[in-house]
Amino acid sequence: MHTIIRSILFVVLACTLTAQAELVKVKGKGEIVYKSNIFKPGQGSDEERAAITEAKKNALTRYAADFDSARFELYKKIEPDVLANIDQYVTDYTQIDSQVDKSSKRYTVVIEASINTTLIENAINKSSGASAPVAAGSAPAKSGGSYMTFV
Numbered sequence: 736m737h738t739i740i741r742s743i744l745f746v747v748l749a750c751t752l753t754a755q756a757e758l759v760k761v762k763g764k765g766e767i768v769y770k771s772n773i774f775k776p777g778q779g780s781d782e783e784r785a786a787i788t789e790a791k792k793n794a795l796t797r798y799a800a801d802f803d804s805a806r807f808e809l810y811k812k813i814e815p816d817v818l819a820n821i822d823q824y825v826t827d828y829t830q831i832d833s834q835v836d837k838s839s840k841r842y843t844v845v846i847e848a849s850i851n852t853t854l855i856e857n858a859i860n861k862s863s864g865a866s867a868p869v870a871a872g873s874a875p876a877k878s879g880g881s882y883m884t885f886v
Contacts, residue, residue, distance in 0.1 A: 763794025794848035
């Protein structure tokens, strides 16, 4: 009886662990030039949000820089869509540092972003037309799909 309960608990635990998305932490830096004469960080201004968005984009670029050349080319095809929906791919962030340079009117922020790598991989695979291998005897790929041949 105890072995059945242990087996069931193991299966439930294994299913919950594999269903979670993988998050990778990457640092990013964003910098903007502010227009007003008085700028105070920490007030949630448009300039501050723009700098954080730039830092998120920088973190994604740093993450993609670790791809091999073929994977990077596939990522570049979906990059505009990823950047347009950046909050979907960067799930959260921690602000590490910020600086205001009053002489050049620059605001710089450094963050540690949590990137949902599973979503990025799914988007790359979807755009590349790669699909799961078709089992022998099953229907062929639909029009516009890709065939996979193993030798």
